[in-house]
Each structure stands twice: as structure tokens, then as C-alpha cells.
Amino acid sequence: MKSETIIYWVVSALKPFRRNKIPPEKKIRGVELYLRGLSYRQTARILKISHVTVWEAVQKLAEAVYKPKILAVKKQRNFIAVDETVIKINGKKRYLWAAIDVESKEVLAVWITTVRNWWIARDFILVVLKSCEGQPVFLVDRASWYKSAFKSLRLGYLHVTFGPRNSVERWFRTLKERTKRFWNNFRGKDWRRVHRFVFLFAFWYNFVRIHSSFGDPPGDVTEWLQEVMPQLS
Secondary structure, eight states: OOHHHHHHHHHHHHOOSOOSSSOHHHHHHHHHHHHHTOOHHHHHHHHTSOHHHHHHHHHHHHHHHHTTOOSSOOEEOOEEEEEEEEEEETTEEEEEEEEEETTTOOEEEEEEESSOOHHHHHHHHHHHHTTEESOOEEEEOSOHHHHHHHHHHTOOEEEOSSGGGHHHHHHHHHHHHHHGGGTTEEOOSOHHHHHHHHHHHHHHHHHTSOBTTTTBOSSOHHHHHHHHHHHHO
């Protein structure tokens, strides 16, 4: 299925765009090109629309998919890789947290924080569990905050520095391959806009981008829509 078709389904359901002279199909194509790596201005030149229109389409779709705060539907999950990496927002160091289902390759949650410690790790894990049935085993590195977080939650975890846990590191590389266009330094007065962009990128990774392991996206967007629409009605 074409990526624009998947985004069109989401746009039809969530209705993020205001009506104007620009056809929604162009806005959808603009979002897709931007997430694939083009700049706002490059995308605008290809589609013969203004870069402001492209920017607005990306922001509106990001707000719409972020609103239910669900990246993946709740299902049985066996192994989940969790890690954090450093990003910059307006030149200041921040921490981007991510959790990946090792088997399905779905991104289950993303967070951005100013510090990293065990109670932030604990709260992040609680968010991840909202997309899980059963008792998944978490795969983490030897950072002390994970040990304390899992101990407080009485959850099983394994220290893994290679193999299955690489799935979350590969996702970080995929994201940074996209953000290197602006030197991995997000700019904006509102850091929540950065969070929504990362969330949108994870959504695109889950439901639109073709994963090399499967020949399809990791997640099913129809299942996601079925889960989130009752919350938005």
C-alpha cells in the first residue's frame, strides 16, 4: 500500500487540516516528503506550494496523532528494548527515551526529558506498559536508573548490550539520520512541538515507512484508528 494512502486514511479520520485552496492530497504528500528527509523548502518547490503550507501541514498532523498519546495498540508483547539518547533543543542537552517491541519493531513510546533518573525511567516504563498485555521482559543497559525503576515496579528485566536491544539503537539512528539536516539540534520556543515531531516520526515509522525485515510497516494503522477513535469522539 502506498504511504500516501495510509496517511490519507489517518487524515480522513482525524481531520487535522483546515480547508483552503491547497488540496489535502498535496498536504499529505508534503508531510510524507518531509518525514522522508526533505526540508520544508525543498518539499515546497517540488509541490509548488509555500514552505509555510508544508510546515503547517506537518504541525497539524503531528498535533492530531499526538492527541490520543497512543503510538501502538495494546497487545501481547514478549520483549521490549528501552534506551535513551542525547538530543539538543536550542543548543541545550535533552534526553530522548524510546521503547521498541523487539519482535514487531513497533515504537511503543517516546519521551523527551531534561534529566534522566530512576523515577523518570519508572514513569516512562508505566507509559510503555499501556501498550502491553501479559508480562514482557525489558531489555536495558546497565544504567543505574533502570535497575531502581524496575525494582520499584517489580518487573522482570535483563541487562543486554547487544543483539535484541539493538532494535532501539537502530531506531535512534533512523531518527538522527532524519534530523541531521538540522545538525540534530531542534529549534523552537516550545519544546512540546519537538516532542510532537518525534511522536509523529515514530508514528510514521510504525504505520507508514516500509521496514526492511517485513516488507511492510511494523504496525497496522487500521488497528490504531480503531483504538484511538473512541477516545477522540
